[in-house]
Amino acid sequence: MNPPDKTQRNWSTFFIEALIRLLGFSSIGFVLLIFLFLLQEGIPAFFQVPLGNLLSELWYPTFDLYGILPLLLGSLLITLTAILIAVPLSVGTAVLVREAAPPWVREVLKPMIEALAGIPSVVLGFLGMTLVAPIVQKLGAPTGLTAFTGALILAYMSMPTIISVAEDALDTVPKSYRDAGLSMGATKWQTIWRVVVPAARSGIVTAVMLGLGRAIGETMAVMMVTGNAARMPLSLDSLFRPARTMTATIAAEMGEVAHGSIHYHMLFGIGLILFTLTFIINLIAASTIFKKRKKGGLR
Amino acid sequence: MKKRYLTQKVGFSLLVIAALVVVLPILLVIGIIVARGIGAIDWTYLTTMPLEGMKEGGIFPAILGTLLLTLGTAVAAIPVGVGGAIYLSEYARDTVLTRAIRLAIINLAGIPSVVYGLFGLGLFVLFLNFGTSILAGSLTLAIMTMPIIISSAEEALRAVPTEFRTVSASLGGSRWQGIRHIVLPQALPGIITGVILGLLRAAGETAPILFTVAAFYLPRLPRSIFDQTMALPYHLYVISTQVPGMPVQMQYGTALVLLIFVLSLNIFASVIRSYYRRKREW
Numbered sequence: 001m002n003p004p005d006k007t008q009r010n011w012s013t014f015f016i017e018a019l020i021r022l023l024g025f026s027s028i029g030f031v032l033l034i035f036l037f038l039l040q041e042g043i044p045a046f047f048q049v050p051l052g053n054l055l056s057e058l059w060y061p062t063f064d065l066y067g068i069l070p071l072l073l074g075s076l077l078i079t080l081t082a083i084l085i086a087v088p089l090s091v092g093t094a095v096l097v098r099e100a101a102p103p104w105v106r107e108v109l110k111p112m113i114e115a116l117a118g119i120p121s122v123v124l125g126f127l128g129m130t131l132v133a134p135i136v137q138k139l140g141a142p143t144g145l146t147a148f149t150g151a152l153i154l155a156y157m158s159m160p161t162i163i164s165v166a167e168d169a170l171d172t173v174p175k176s177y178r179d180a181g182l183s184m185g186a187t188k189w190q191t192i193w194r195v196v197v198p199a200a201r202s203g204i205v206t207a208v209m210l211g212l213g214r215a216i217g218e219t220m221a222v223m224m225v226t227g228n229a230a231r232m233p234l235s236l237d238s239l240f241r242p243a244r245t246m247t248a249t250i251a252a253e254m255g256e257v258a259h260g261s262i263h264y265h266m267l268f269g270i271g272l273i274l275f276t277l278t279f280i281i282n283l284i285a286a287s288t289i290f291k292k293r294k295k296g297g298l299r
Numbered sequence: 300m301k302k303r304y305l306t307q308k309v310g311f312s313l314l315v316i317a318a319l320v321v322v323l324p325i326l327l328v329i330g331i332i333v334a335r336g337i338g339a340i341d342w343t344y345l346t347t348m349p350l351e352g353m354k355e356g357g358i359f360p361a362i363l364g365t366l367l368l369t370l371g372t373a374v375a376a377i378p379v380g381v382g383g384a385i386y387l388s389e390y391a392r393d394t395v396l397t398r399a400i401r402l403a404i405i406n407l408a409g410i411p412s413v414v415y416g417l418f419g420l421g422l423f424v425l426f427l428n429f430g431t432s433i434l435a436g437s438l439t440l441a442i443m444t445m446p447i448i449i450s451s452a453e454e455a456l457r458a459v460p461t462e463f464r465t466v467s468a469s470l471g472g473s474r475w476q477g478i479r480h481i482v483l484p485q486a487l488p489g490i491i492t493g494v495i496l497g498l499l500r501a502a503g504e505t506a507p508i509l510f511t512v513a514a515f516y517l518p519r520l521p522r523s524i525f526d527q528t529m530a531l532p533y534h535l536y537v538i539s540t541q542v543p544g545m546p547v548q549m550q551y552g553t554a555l556v557l558l559i560f561v562l563s564l565n566i567f568a569s570v571i572r573s574y575y576r577r578k579r580e581w
Contacts, residue, residue, distance in 0.1 A: 013473060013475045016475060020390065023379055024385075024386025025396075026445075027403040028399055030442055031407055034410065034414070034418045037417075038417065040421075041417075089317045089321050092314045092318065093321050093322075095314055096318050109322060113321070115562060116325045118561050118564075119561070120504070120557060121504075121505065122503070122533075122557075123503075123532075123535065126535055126539045127332070131328075156324065163321075187304060187307045189303075189306060193310070213409040214409075217414070220505045220532075220536060247506070250413050250414075251509055254509070255509065255510060267417070274411050274413075274414055275411075275414055278406070278411060278414075279409075282405050282408075286401075286402055286405045
């Protein structure tokens with residue numbers, strides 16, 4: 001091989017490896033960039049709008065009323081209800097396919113759950129409007145487009161995440177745990193319930209956190225089925241009345257605001273709140289993942 | 300003794316019921332979309348422009364727009380995502396910095412899609428002055444897709460046995476030569492699967508394109524990457540919430556076209572994965 005060719009190759013290798021290092025760090029760059037942009041465009045809102053206005057119960061941007069509490073509580077109500085519905089069903093399904101049922105059950109269920117994960121949120125929102133909302137209305141709600149309708153759709157959207165992470169968690173429980181449980185005379189059910197599931201606890205918590213993060217950030221489906229009324233969800237029947245989330249507010253109003261107006265900055269401010277919330281939720285989820293790694297699996 | 304087995308029976312029945320509650324609505328929903336939408340779809344619907352305020356005619360500009368956006372996302376996200384994965388799998392050591400990268404990826408994956416939309420609006424549309432354009436929309440979708448591509452590509456690269464790298468190095472190959480000629484080709488099917496899964500998520504998203512590219516109605520096709528475009532998910536949103544008196548069959552038709560696009564990519568990805576898993580020799 002002639003020398004010039006070799007140096008050329010060394011140079012190109014050097015260049016490629018430098019590029020790969022740069023790309024490796026790009027994720028940090030993007031997170032920082034997103035955070036800085038939200039700060040830059042969102043922070044002015046918190047200075048321009050008086051605190052009393054921000055913490056009021058009214059969101060009417062046309063009258064310069066920017067109370068974020070109804071949106072925040074709307075998001076929390078819908079997300080938490082969705083998680084309450086999704087967790088028992090998802091964990092039950094994960095336990096069934098990993099512990100209780102023969103392998104063919106998993107082979108049948110897996111593609112369907114993957115299909116659910118693949119259905120675009122706007123399609124689920126459309127189905128929520130045309131199929132689920134009329135049913136909710138028949139149950140006695142004044143309208144079909146309610147917080148509950150949104151929570152139901154969100155529950156199904158977060159199930160694929162919760163099921164697959166919970167399955168992984170159950171998978172890391174060593175077989176010896178199950179053998180020990182069974183050899184002590186426990187039934188299969190007792191072994192699952194008292195030994196395997198508790199051993200997978202931290203992984204299941206991660207699953208729930210990731211599902212929560214997915215649910216709170218969901219936009220289109222929620223915007224289409226919750227009726228979008230910005231009211232405080234404080235009465236008992238709030239679940240069966242229209243509500244509005246932070247995500248839906250951004251999506252519905254950003255298209256119409258003047259760039260640079262208070263309303264514009266306010267919507268970025270809501271984006272900043274959402275970013276912070278999901279950041280914290282994912283941080284908690286990630287910390288259990290890292291802990292698990294350090295100990296070398298759940299043993 | 301008997302009571303324990305009764306509890307077991309009840310417990311297992313509950314699990315089966317939970318799984319059925321999860322799965323049956325999925326089948327029902329897909330079945331309903333197919334049954335109600337199939338009548339709307341014919342050659343004209345797929346290949347002509349919308350007419351009469353979108354209540355008649357076809358959805359061709361929306362289909363083309365989604366294809367263009369998916370392509371743009373692929374061009375921007377694949378090099379960055381795969382490069383990032385190669386760094387994490389082949390170069391990075393377990394340092395604080397590497398952990399920061401992993402944390403960043405987890406957080407990127409968790410950022411709400413509408414916040415990506417805000418970011419795209421702030422950076423690409425306004426700050427870089429791309430305007431609402433295919434370029435701005437594709438780049439926004441690309442950043443959203445990146446964490447999915449990085450995680451799955453890294454997993455595929457890590458699955459390649461260490462011996463492959465050792466042997467390559469023992470024959471005098473540099474680290475990059477080993478990656479380029481040995482590891483990358485072996486991991487390719489897994490990487491492709493991950494890329495497709497990321498892209499299908501981008502293709503179905505609405506919130507990130509709301510303020511960065513999507514046009515409510517555009518009576519012509521986009522002429523350049525600085526043009527707006529219609530897109531299938533946004534079109535479905537528009538015709539199901541913003542157009543009064545929209546024929547229901549056309550709504551289901553659009554939902555079905557979007558669903559077929561996304562689910563066929565999904566199936567394609569699984570087929571690649573299982574085909575190469577059976578074929579590989581390690």
